[in-house]
Amino acid sequence: MNPTWNAIRSGLERGVIELRQTFTTAQDLWGYLFPAVVLLVVMTVMRDSEVPGTGFSLGAMALPSVLGMNVAYGGLVNIAQHLAVEREDGTLLRAKAVPGGMLGYLVGKIVGIAGAVLVSLVLVLVPGMFLFDGLALTGVGTWLGLLGVVALGLVATMPIGAALGSLFPNARSIGLLFLPIIGLIAISGIFYPVTSYPEWIQWIAQAFPIYWLGLGMRSALLPEALVAAEIGESWRHLETLAALGAWAVVGLAVAPIVLRRMARRESGSSVAARREKALQRVA
Template sequence: MTPVLTAVRSGLARGGIELRQTFTTAQDLWTYFFPTAILLVVMFFTRDVSVPGTSFSLGSRTLPSAIGMGVAFGGLVNVAQQLIVEREDGTLLRAKAVPNGMLGYLIGKIVLISGITVVSTTLQLVPGLFLVDGLTVTSLTSWLTLAWVLALGLVATMPIGAIIGSLFDNPRNMGLIMLPIMGLVASSGIFYPITNFPAWLQGVAQVFPIYWLGLGMRSALLPENLSAVEIGQSWRHLETLGVLGIWAVVGLVVAPVVLRRMARRESGSSVAARREKALQRVA
């Protein structure tokens, strides 16, 4: 067995172990269920509010948009957070010390984040089907669209999340990551049709993957006539594929370079220095 294949198998096993651990940890489970509960409550109370210009429920429109937002958060925020935390506690340094350890480490994170995202999507979608009406989940096309948007969304966002995580070495700096991402969520039409926003804001939102993930999920789960409230009165599948594909290519090209440089800078002294700073903050 080649060293690379050994690292791949090790990464897959590592990801499976971390998935089991996170799904048996009360604190982690709370972070999955609490946001989902809040979302479902919002959808329930907005089920009788109509999307402007239609008689369709705003709560029903929010569900697929929020699922797309969740995929973006999984790829961008969760990956970055994992890297930042595990740089501080020395996990990344230990992975670096093993032959092909970084490859196994990254494969493990891909398995972990992908698994968490799929479970989170299921936790939102299944109860939502019983709380809101009008979702188109009975056709094969809907499920295929949901699958390719989910898969491409993870490929487009996880490398970017890794790049972001490599730029920070302190978990307390997560606020610097969350603030701009929350700004993008607010401007990406997740909770309200983007066509009601100023044209310049619509243009900014369309540069980033959060808007396209929301649009792609809406195209999978909402009736065809709801595309009338979207930009161009269309689900724009080709544009969704193109923009997410560009982000995926850029991320897959840049992320390995950035991660290699980050790994080269990791040393026992740098980990010890970060630990000392963390202890001083606690004290």
Template sequence: MNPTRAAVRAGVQRGLTELRNSFTNAQDLWGYVFPTLILLVTIFFMRGATVPGTGFSLGTRTLPSILGMGLAFGGLITLAQQLVVEREDGTLLRAKATPNGMLGYLVGKLTSISTVALVSMVIQLVPALFLVDGLRLTEASAWFTLLWVVVIGLVATLPIGAVIGSLIENPRNLGLVMLPMMGLIALSGIFYPINGYPGWVQAVAQVFPIYWLGLGMRSALLPDNLAAVELGGSWRHLETLGVLGAWAVLGLVLAPVVLRRMARRESGSRVAARRERAMQQAIM
């Protein structure tokens, strides 16, 4: 069998094994359920508010936005977290020691994290449907838009997540990524339309994929007349495709280079040094 094909096959099997372990682990399961509880509580308290200038429920508008945010968070942060942790515990070093091991490792992570992102989205969407109405789930066009937004959203964010994880050596430094991520979420119209924000804030929000994933999910699930409250008064599908596509190209170009550089630097002595520093910090 072709070595690359064998590595991809092994990576898929590795990803499926991680999924099986995750879905039978109580702590991981709580990690899937807890965001759903937060979402339901958020929508519940928003049920009486309306989107400015309309009679449409702000809670219903927020639901697809949060689903888009979840995809972005899973792609950008979850993969980065796992890369950092598994570099520290030596998992990446063991992968590097096998032929095409890094390729198999990355394929496994992409398999498991993308599947978890999709499952989490379903877990959040289904119970939320009992609290909101007005979603256009019976239209074929809605499901088609949902499909391409999810696919390109994952392709746009997962490679960037791999780059972030490759650049951070200490798991404790992940907070340096989380803080700006929370800021971007606040600026990206997830919980409230950004039309009233200053122009420079709108411009910053539109550079990053979180805004476009939220917009894309809203375009899939909300009625067409809600596009009037968005920037430009439309769903801007071409712009969504263009910006997310640009992030996908950037990530796919950078990720292999950064991952190879990171893998070359891994050694037993570096893993041991990181473990020693972690133990000293734990003692302190």
């Protein structure tokens, strides 16, 4: 068998194994359930408020936006976190010592994170379908649109997330990512229509993938009338495709360079040095 295909196949298997492991690890289960419950509670509280000028439930509007946010969060933060942790603990070095191991590792990471993102979506979407009225969930187009946005969103965010994870010096410094991400979520129209913000904030939001993922999800899951609350009163499908596509192109161009540079520097002594440091911190 061709070694490259073999490595990809081993990587797929790796992703499936790692995803399965999350279902039997208490910490990972908590990581799935806790955010889902918090988000559902928040949206339920918002249920009786209205999207300005539409009479539509703000909670129901937030549901698709939250799905988009989860895709962006998984693709940016989770993958960055995994890479930083697994570089520090030597997982990456092990991959490097095996023929085709780095390719297998990356394929595995993509599959594992994508799977975890899907799980987090289902955990919000399924209870949400019962909690909120008015979502357009019947047509085949709805589900195809949803899957398309998820796929495009992952391609747009994961390479950037991987590059960020390679740039941070250790797992703890990844915490620095949270603040800007939370700020972006706040201005990206996830919990409140972006059109109610000043125009300059709208411009900032539109520079990042979180806004576009929220918009894409809303266009798939909300009734047509809700378009009134969007910028330009349009779902802007082409713009969504262009913006997420641009992030994907930048990510796919930058990530291999950053990842390769990071991987080249890994050796037994660099892992040992970080272990020393981490253990000192504990002590």
